[in-house]
Amino acid sequence: MTDITLETRVRDSFARQTMMQTLDAQLVSIAPGRCVIRAPIVDHLKQQHGAAHAGLAFTLGDTAAGYAALSVMGEETDVMTVEMKINLLSPALGDALEAVGQVMRAGKRLTVVTAEVFALQGETRKSVALLQGTMIPVAQR
Amino acid sequence: MTDITLETRVRDSFARQTMMQTLDAQLVSIAPGRCVIRAPIVDHLKQQHGAAHAGLAFTLGDTAAGYAALSVMGEETDVMTVEMKINLLSPALGDALEAVGQVMRAGKRLTVVTAEVFALQGETRKSVALLQGTMIPVAQR
Amino acid sequence: MTDITLETRVRDSFARQTMMQTLDAQLVSIAPGRCVIRAPIVDHLKQQHGAAHAGLAFTLGDTAAGYAALSVMGEETDVMTVEMKINLLSPALGDALEAVGQVMRAGKRLTVVTAEVFALQGETRKSVALLQGTMIPVAQR
Amino acid sequence: MTDITLETRVRDSFARQTMMQTLDAQLVSIAPGRCVIRAPIVDHLKQQHGAAHAGLAFTLGDTAAGYAALSVMGEETDVMTVEMKINLLSPALGDALEAVGQVMRAGKRLTVVTAEVFALQGETRKSVALLQGTMIPVAQR
Numbered sequence: 001m002t003d004i005t006l007e008t009r010v011r012d013s014f015a016r017q018t019m020m021q022t023l024d025a026q027l028v029s030i031a032p033g034r035c036v037i038r039a040p041i042v043d044h045l046k047q048q049h050g051a052a053h054a055g056l057a058f059t060l061g062d063t064a065a066g067y068a069a070l071s072v073m074g075e076e077t078d079v080m081t082v083e084m085k086i087n088l089l090s091p092a093l094g095d096a097l098e099a100v101g102q103v104m105r106a107g108k109r110l111t112v113v114t115a116e117v118f119a120l121q122g123e124t125r126k127s128v129a130l131l132q133g134t135m136i137p138v139a140q141r
Numbered sequence: 142m143t144d145i146t147l148e149t150r151v152r153d154s155f156a157r158q159t160m161m162q163t164l165d166a167q168l169v170s171i172a173p174g175r176c177v178i179r180a181p182i183v184d185h186l187k188q189q190h191g192a193a194h195a196g197l198a199f200t201l202g203d204t205a206a207g208y209a210a211l212s213v214m215g216e217e218t219d220v221m222t223v224e225m226k227i228n229l230l231s232p233a234l235g236d237a238l239e240a241v242g243q244v245m246r247a248g249k250r251l252t253v254v255t256a257e258v259f260a261l262q263g264e265t266r267k268s269v270a271l272l273q274g275t276m277i278p279v280a281q282r
Numbered sequence: 283m284t285d286i287t288l289e290t291r292v293r294d295s296f297a298r299q300t301m302m303q304t305l306d307a308q309l310v311s312i313a314p315g316r317c318v319i320r321a322p323i324v325d326h327l328k329q330q331h332g333a334a335h336a337g338l339a340f341t342l343g344d345t346a347a348g349y350a351a352l353s354v355m356g357e358e359t360d361v362m363t364v365e366m367k368i369n370l371l372s373p374a375l376g377d378a379l380e381a382v383g384q385v386m387r388a389g390k391r392l393t394v395v396t397a398e399v400f401a402l403q404g405e406t407r408k409s410v411a412l413l414q415g416t417m418i419p420v421a422q423r
Numbered sequence: 424m425t426d427i428t429l430e431t432r433v434r435d436s437f438a439r440q441t442m443m444q445t446l447d448a449q450l451v452s453i454a455p456g457r458c459v460i461r462a463p464i465v466d467h468l469k470q471q472h473g474a475a476h477a478g479l480a481f482t483l484g485d486t487a488a489g490y491a492a493l494s495v496m497g498e499e500t501d502v503m504t505v506e507m508k509i510n511l512l513s514p515a516l517g518d519a520l521e522a523v524g525q526v527m528r529a530g531k532r533l534t535v536v537t538a539e540v541f542a543l544q545g546e547t548r549k550s551v552a553l554l555q556g557t558m559i560p561v562a563q564r
Contacts, residue, residue, distance in 0.1 A: 018186065340482070
């Protein structure tokens, strides 16, 4: 698969994820085995302390990891999360969250992925969450 | 802490979580060691296949587990997620998701929790996700 | 598969796991979707505080969960762990550890399992660890 | 804490872990935030397919991660595993396993760690497992 095909394919899938629009998330970059997604930390996605909700960090990390996995799967497949674990390192405070997903091992049946989520504030970039999980190919509809 | 105090305290905290309003989530019940939350599966919270996004199941499960933990902590404390793992059992299709959070062990420093997320469709109730994680008390602001 | 076939098949596989012999572990029971394993807490399997090593609780829980999964798979298959998470609830002190593995969802491609590990001391039985993970069928050799 | 103090302290603790002796494990190196442990893959620590048991990879990874965490904690403390997740990437075949534990974030109350486990065979070194978890300081006895 060429990089252009990959980019088109992931952007199409991303556009179909209404959750990504609700989060105002953007696909920053996609390359074989690596995907970066960014979303602003806005008032309507917070927990009770005013930081971004753990669910936001999870959703961005899981999605970045999922597209990283998809980038190494066959063209006719789509991807689903089997399981994902998140460790929260720091409160997610700042202007935006950036999730970097990476493939650790691409297998025939399963792909193991990690993601790191950073809080961006002005020039600073602080790691706020680590994810590790498993993705599985599914037939495209 | 009386059950009325507990209910008031959790409802207050829940109301401050803007993420819960964005998801149109409702606190169904709270009792010592157990919390139930429900949210409709709506068009703007889906993944690319039309099922609810894994991030929605995670966010509801994590929040139900967090309030279950808070219910067994001291009155002056609040709660944060240390880490959480989710296994997705089935696509989250239906009218709504219901998350049932439970305390498995309340320790002085940490509380171990689980949550199960069900997809509700008409009269049926299907388990779609299992979560297991750790909560920590933090000073209330 | 009859229960006798299942029992024979699991006992054969268990006997080939030399790790189980090193831990002096015994297969207590096997039934469709559920497996119980027990091992003594002995001096040579401890951590630096004198409790059983987390690795012992993990190994027993993982193995009980694996055989629970195998019990619902086809006769010609064997089973491997995809991923497993353990939360340690209490120090594993006592005479023996007992691991109870259970199938939460048996799928065509993957099986989701949980396990609980108990420390046995005289008449008491205390929960010391919770596990949640994923098993995959593999071709039998 | 000087590096000599750190090395002495970790070697003393390691020597008290009888499980490490049973596995014939050796402490290869310890430095602030990083610990390497190695153990031979021997006949009595295998699963039913002849590869090293998942429990061996877990035990080595968990222990390397634990000492990495201890290396950044106060001198009077010891360390325990709160929770740990392992993804198995490949069958653990070869002469030995090497676990590399690393601190990802050292907090006041908790330390987040990762570990990678490699199978060593002749000159080759293959990644067979990834771990991500949480360590907690405990009073030294």
